[in-house]
Amino acid sequence: MERExxxxxxxxxxxxxxxxxxxNPRDTELVRELYDRFSSAVYxxxxxxxRDPVRSEDLVQEIFLRAWQRASTYDPSRGPVGAWLYxxxxxxxxxxxxxxxxxxxLPEQELARRSTxxxxxxxxxxxxxxxxxxxxxxxxxxxxxxxxxxxxTQREIAEKLGIPxxxxxxxxxxxxxxxxxxxxxxxxxxxxxxGQRSQYLQRGGASSEEES
Amino acid sequence: MPEGERDHKxxxxxxxxxxxxxxxxxxxxxxxRHLETCEACRFELQQLEGLHELLEASALAEEPPPxxxxxxxxxxxxxxxxxxxxxxxxxxxxxxxxxxxxxxxxPAVVSSAAAAAVIMLLLAIAVQRQLLQGERVPGQSRSEVAxxxxxxxxxxxxxxVASGPPQETPVASRSPDAAAVATGASPALPRGxxxxxxxxxxxxxxxxxxxxxxxxxxxxxxxxxxxxxxxxFRTSRGVISGGSFRPASPGMLTLxxxxxxxxTEVSEILITAEPDDGDPMPAGPVVLRTSLRxxxxxxxx
Numbered sequence: 001m002e003r004e005x006x007x008x009x010x011x012x013x014x015x016x017x018x019x020x021x022x023x024n025p026r027d028t029e030l031v032r033e034l035y036d037r038f039s040s041a042v043y044x045x046x047x048x049x050x051r052d053p054v055r056s057e058d059l060v061q062e063i064f065l066r067a068w069q070r071a072s073t074y075d076p077s078r079g080p081v082g083a084w085l086y087x088x089x090x091x092x093x094x095x096x097x098x099x100x101x102x103x104x105x106l107p108e109q110e111l112a113r114r115s116t117x118x119x120x121x122x123x124x125x126x127x128x129x130x131x132x133x134x135x136x137x138x139x140x141x142x143x144x145x146x147x148x149x150x151x152x153t154q155r156e157i158a159e160k161l162g163i164p165x166x167x168x169x170x171x172x173x174x175x176x177x178x179x180x181x182x183x184x185x186x187x188x189x190x191x192x193x194x195g196q197r198s199q200y201l202q203r204g205g206a207s208s209e210e211e212s
Numbered sequence: 213m214p215e216g217e218r219d220h221k222x223x224x225x226x227x228x229x230x231x232x233x234x235x236x237x238x239x240x241x242x243x244x245r246h247l248e249t250c251e252a253c254r255f256e257l258q259q260l261e262g263l264h265e266l267l268e269a270s271a272l273a274e275e276p277p278p279x280x281x282x283x284x285x286x287x288x289x290x291x292x293x294x295x296x297x298x299x300x301x302x303x304x305x306x307x308x309x310x311x312x313x314x315x316x317x318x319p320a321v322v323s324s325a326a327a328a329a330v331i332m333l334l335l336a337i338a339v340q341r342q343l344l345q346g347e348r349v350p351g352q353s354r355s356e357v358a359x360x361x362x363x364x365x366x367x368x369x370x371x372x373v374a375s376g377p378p379q380e381t382p383v384a385s386r387s388p389d390a391a392a393v394a395t396g397a398s399p400a401l402p403r404g405x406x407x408x409x410x411x412x413x414x415x416x417x418x419x420x421x422x423x424x425x426x427x428x429x430x431x432x433x434x435x436x437x438x439x440x441x442x443x444x445f446r447t448s449r450g451v452i453s454g455g456s457f458r459p460a461s462p463g464m465l466t467l468x469x470x471x472x473x474x475x476t477e478v479s480e481i482l483i484t485a486e487p488d489d490g491d492p493m494p495a496g497p498v499v500l501r502t503s504l505r506x507x508x509x510x511x512x513x
Contacts (some may be wrong), residue, residue: 023455025297031288035281053469057280064284065291072300126269133270147234150269164416166225171227175258183266191261 009033013185014081021071031068032145038085039064041127043070045089048123049114063092082128083201089124121201140175143168219246224253231260232267372415372432372483372500415483415500419475426475432483432500433464439485441499445473446480456486479503 009030012020014037021030042063047056067088097112097149104150114120133141146157154172158165180190223246229235230243247254395437413434420427436459443454454469471478483500 004355007484020455022298023457024453026292028288028292032281032285035284039281039284040273043280044272047274057283059283060276060280061287064286067296068288069291069296073373122269123272125266126272127274129270130273130275131265133267144232144267147232149271152234153236154229155236157234169229170225172232172234174227176228176231176263178266180260180263183263187413188262188266189262191258 008117010036012188015076018074018076018081019069021068025068031064035064035132036069036184037131038082038128040123041082042089044127045120045124048120049093051119059092059096063089066092080200082124082187086124086201113158125200128186130185132179132186135182137179138170140178143172144175144179147172192203214478220250220253223250224256227253227257228260230310231257234375252358369416369418370460370481371419372430372481372502374413374500413499415502416501417481427468427470428481430467430469430481430483431464432459432467434462435459435499436485437461441482442486442496443467443469444482444484445478446482447473447477448479449477449480454481 007079009017009020010033012033017030017033017098021026021034021203024030039060043056043060046059046063050056052061063085067085070088074081076083094112133144136144142161143157147154152160154168155165160167161168167173184190188200223243224237226239226243230240235243266393288364301344330395335512403417413429413432415432417431418429420429430443438458438460440456440458445452452473457465459465480501480503482498484494485499487496
């Protein structure tokens, strides 16, 4: 029998989830929740970095395992969890490169260069945004996905869904506000004072987590 | 409705579509004209700034294969089997002492986190008091709690009493009023020679309203060092964990437990000694309990 929960880990915000992992190390449901929130970011990033599906899975496993092991090093005053995890991921890749110098087909320097690539930062951020998108209601998610993934105008979305274009517009507005709330919860600032991506990842020297 | 107002209502609804470039050209022009004169809409649009860039990035994301999640969970489970935990004590590379790491999770930090509909959560072992220093200073840790935005002055504290087997009728069942102990009064602490507490385990609990839900400061003593304990909230819908802790010494320990379960729904707070088997169900005997209501709670299990 499962322990009854009135509130599940999905209702914890990121920082509280990290604290809960530290305090309840045996509760793998908390790790599952961490995975659900960040697996798109971690996997997309690693996949683009290595361009190798098998290595990607090994690395994703290693990154989450290390995040769990070092959960207590997360300091909410230094930045969002996604930025801290980015530091963990970069260090995992660096360690992995050192260990697998021989097997890695690509020159080490090339991979190391890629790991700091700005495009790869966008992939990481995109994964976090994709996870936030999943927390929206199906109606809200649908209008944003049609606009962003299928590049449809509001009128085209209305035709596709068979609803008035006015409804699509007001729904889009509400969906964006929800999205903004979800992303604020994930640690993004609105309006951003600098570029949204670099602001998120560089805040609090996230990548220096294990290098220091 | 005046024309300007009607325009505003309609164009305000269009702002989202405008922000993501989804409007027809003539509609975009209408929004731009409106923005020149409408400060409210300019502000609203500014709030959405930065969102477009992020949503565009989401198209770069790739979903991991479904089996990867189980693989990650298995890796964590087997690390647990090997005796690893995220505890800083096992992580020599973390570079922080256990106390430092825990202190990061002070109430002020968690309060911002709690702004959402936070739930139960997190058991922050805020301060482990050193018994050899003599009497507990009642106001000390509370000042941290009192600084929490939205926190109200404490109204009552509850005595946690040693309990028999879990099925047994609670030793004490008092209404909040009847159980109230003057705020700031030190509990009568049994003290032995050499500064260590002797006798039955005991504790004190001070509930406070927090921005989301409520929190309680629990001070316990006389528990076994190294034993895993868990805090439970009993409600009409079942028992909910408030988190676990492991005293480093049998001395006095203060915990801050935050919960999103409304205070009025909690009938009893229990502390159980749990076996180290990873089973998330309450399994061990109840060692301390306090009743917050006159009416009995539902069975714990």
